[in-house]
Amino acid sequence: MRIWSSEHVFSHPWDTVIKAAMRKYPNPMNPCVVGVDVVDRNLDSQGRLHSQRLLCTEWGLPSLVRAILGTSRTLTYIKEHSVVDPVEKKMVLCSTNISLTNLVSVDERLVYTPHPENPEQTVLTQEAIITVKGVSLSSYLEGLMASTISSNARKGWDAIEWIIQNSESTVS
């Protein structure tokens, strides 16, 4: 098991970042996300919006790893649950893979909150727990997954910025 975490500050107010986060796909930084569906969505009694989404991704696993894992299947489904609290100004997003679960589990948690000292900024804290199961090279694979997540996180930040830059003329 390996735990990865990071913090990123966006130079945009929380509302702007959340709007972009909710409509993050498609973006040029995450071409591996090939499908996104909302499977359930509702408001709870506190006025928070819960969304369950299904993401279909093409994992760019190296062929060596595919050989070790004994799978040629690289289409992976991810389930994501997000909660947006418009009063407290907080968005929490948790995701986990629901295919290849016998081989690996990647659980991610992202929290978007306004910067405590500067309302014009937004803080994103994210962590991932990676567990590769029953494979002798598991620590190698966990390291590989961690570095993939690291580079994906950076792409995710860029994606939010890209959405913000490219959506101002559409919805708002």
Place this chain on the structure above:
Amino acid sequence: MNSVGEECTDMKRDYDQCFNRWFAEKFLKGAGSGDPCTELFRRYRECVQKAIKDKDIPVDGVDFMGPSKSKTESDGSS
């Protein structure tokens, strides 16, 4: 962005457009009641549920952030 069910993609786009507008213009401004997109969502979700079933995607039985409540509430109604 496509849906996992190709046949649902148009419905998804219509719904997403409706939702994004409501989310930005109403929900984040504290006027979240009265979601105008429920009918679009109902049709789109029906389509997706069918695609999930056809493709055998294991969406059920995954718990995170508490018990999974992804079952359709409309089951047994009508």
